[in-house]
Amino acid sequence: MMARYLAGRLAGMVLILFLVCLFTFLIFFTLSPDPAVLICGKTCTPDRIDQIRGVLGLDQPFLTQFFGFLGGIFAGRDYGQGANLVHCAAPCLGYSFQTNQSVWDMVVERLPVSATLAIGAAVLWLLFGIAAGLLSAVKEGTWWDRAGMGLALGGSSIPNYVLALALQYVLVVQLQVLPFPQAVAFGDDPVLWFESYLMPWIVLAAGYACLYARLTRANVIDTLAENFMRTARAKGLSPVLTMRRHALRPALTPITTIFGMDFAALLGGALITEKVFGLNGVGKMAADSIAKNDQPVIMAVTLLAAFFVVVGNLVVDLVYTALDPRVRITAK
Amino acid sequence: MSELLIVEDLTVTFPTTRGPVDVVKGVSFTVGRDDTVGIVGESGSGKSMTSLAIMGLLPRGARTSGSIRLDGAELLGAADRDLRRLRGDRMSMIFQDPLSSLNPYYPVGLQIEEVYRAHRGRSRRAAREVAIAALEQVGLPDAGRRADHYPHQFSGGQRQRIMIAMALVCSPALLIADEPTTALDVTVQAQILRLLADLRRQSGTGMIFITHDLAVISSIATRVLVMRRGEQVEYGTAEQVFAEPRHDYTRMLLESIPRIDDPTNDGVSA
Numbered sequence: 002m003m004a005r006y007l008a009g010r011l012a013g014m015v016l017i018l019f020l021v022c023l024f025t026f027l028i029f030f031t032l033s034p035d036p037a038v039l040i041c042g043k044t045c046t047p048d049r050i051d052q053i054r055g056v057l058g059l060d061q062p063f064l065t066q067f068f069g070f071l072g073g074i075f076a077g078r079d080y081g082q083g084a085n086l087v088h089c090a091a092p093c094l095g096y097s098f099q100t101n102q103s104v105w106d107m108v109v110e111r112l113p114v115s116a117t118l119a120i121g122a123a124v125l126w127l128l129f130g131i132a133a134g135l136l137s138a139v140k141e142g143t144w145w146d147r148a149g150m151g152l153a154l155g156g157s158s159i160p161n162y163v164l165a166l167a168l169q170y171v172l173v174v175q176l177q178v179l180p181f182p183q184a185v186a187f188g189d190d191p192v193l194w195f196e197s198y199l200m201p202w203i204v205l206a207a208g209y210a211c212l213y214a215r216l217t218r219a220n221v222i223d224t225l226a227e228n229f230m231r232t233a234r235a236k237g238l239s240p241v242l243t244m245r246r247h248a249l250r251p252a253l254t255p256i257t258t259i260f261g262m263d264f265a266a267l268l269g270g271a272l273i274t275e276k277v278f279g280l281n282g283v284g285k286m287a288a289d290s291i292a293k294n295d296q297p298v299i300m301a302v303t304l305l306a307a308f309f310v311v312v313g314n315l316v317v318d319l320v321y322t323a324l325d326p327r328v329r330i331t332a333k
Numbered sequence: 334m335s336e337l338l339i340v341e342d343l344t345v346t347f348p349t350t351r352g353p354v355d356v357v358k359g360v361s362f363t364v365g366r367d368d369t370v371g372i373v374g375e376s377g378s379g380k381s382m383t384s385l386a387i388m389g390l391l392p393r394g395a396r397t398s399g400s401i402r403l404d405g406a407e408l409l410g411a412a413d414r415d416l417r418r419l420r421g422d423r424m425s426m427i428f429q430d431p432l433s434s435l436n437p438y439y440p441v442g443l444q445i446e447e448v449y450r451a452h453r454g455r456s457r458r459a460a461r462e463v464a465i466a467a468l469e470q471v472g473l474p475d476a477g478r479r480a481d482h483y484p485h486q487f488s489g490g491q492r493q494r495i496m497i498a499m500a501l502v503c504s505p506a507l508l509i510a511d512e513p514t515t516a517l518d519v520t521v522q523a524q525i526l527r528l529l530a531d532l533r534r535q536s537g538t539g540m541i542f543i544t545h546d547l548a549v550i551s552s553i554a555t556r557v558l559v560m561r562r563g564e565q566v567e568y569g570t571a572e573q574v575f576a577e578p579r580h581d582y583t584r585m586l587l588e589s590i591p592r593i594d595d596p597t598n599d600g601v602s603a
Binding site for chain 2: 227228229231232233234235236237238239242246247250251254325326327
């Protein structure tokens, strides 16, 4: 049952990724300016453009180019011929038109930055969002609840870049409690590493924390009104056990789903936060490549984001079947 | 022998935007040990609020006056700690809809065990044995295995049996059954009624049986309390109430029961 289910889901995932690939490729094939002209630069001759076209295979029909790209991911591919031959080992995502760097190497280099940002922010927003939501729900209707939820509504309305600039101005410029964020490895200077990531974490987490606080509050209030909560009280269970065992699990399980999706999307890069803080993550790579029409890089970040979303979906569904006994896997 | 439960002049008031509303107005009745009292009334008559007041489970904001004594101890105004000690142990309650009354996230065995552990404080293993015995007692086949199943894996009748097992696991002196058969099929209703009556007789538990169905009451209760709009319109032994109802409303309720020997009954039963 489980094996059949997984096989079906994996086949679906591959199909979705293939279609994402196809459509992204199609968009650039039909809409973007000639990459050969972009690469050629200022000192350009028609001969040189033709030569670049030949090396990159841009003179080939669409499907040949497309399957050349797909084949490169799984088997690697060769650019050019004879003495000019360049072998791009699998997984080959091509070379950046801007820097000639291997796109796969760029992804490998930047993914840890985005992952670090996403993980740190997720810890913060889960911690504060759920705690605030729980408190508000338990103290429903009090001033604490109203102030907290008002703040959450306001917080989720502030754009990331505004909060980022405001934080930088206050913490770095005025109070000087934090250094300006720097690209430093954890191993080289853990303290500076932490201080550099702290503001991006807070900025990225703020919006999610506000959203999760409201979500948690609503779920807990709904759960507290359930008949089984009345049963738990009628059984004479302590308020702590009633809350911890009977209310929390039903109230928080749906949040797992949303968290999985949000987190997966962030692994594909947090565009604005990375850009504002100059973090060299996948998000900044996406923003830069779009600005410069760097087609191989755009293909890579699009595929990467789609990959994380699709995998995140599967993980969420599997985790949900473990958390909610009413949901069971049935193979189609 | 003294009475088990004495309710005197119980009034329950809710604050509303249009001022306080009395949902129970001066209700008095007693439940003896080894006795069943039926409370009958339509929706909104205050019968469920009366039972919740006894359990100390009224919604926040409700105010009460009068007196409710269980084994001579006053329950109205008692500290929540003390009430908690009684709930599930000395008095317990079964609700109308067994599916929503059980937590869907936990196996039914665990949900019975936790009552026993809360009041007897014994080990998980001891509690599990007691829980399985309770499930066997209510006639659940293969109780040892089914204790690990979740509420949605049982039928409606089985779920109500599980609720009964949960309510009786600490051998309470008082059991309140609030419309326990309303959500069930007619054939299952009869089985659950018989089970409740049998278990009550074996354990000598006092029972309050709440229903809107007088026909059900006639088969199970020794005393009957009829309520309407929060007021007590009739209270007496079952024979009295059925044979010579003093109030028009009771007479009306009695006449609404379809009877098999009634010539006006055209065979369409309610």
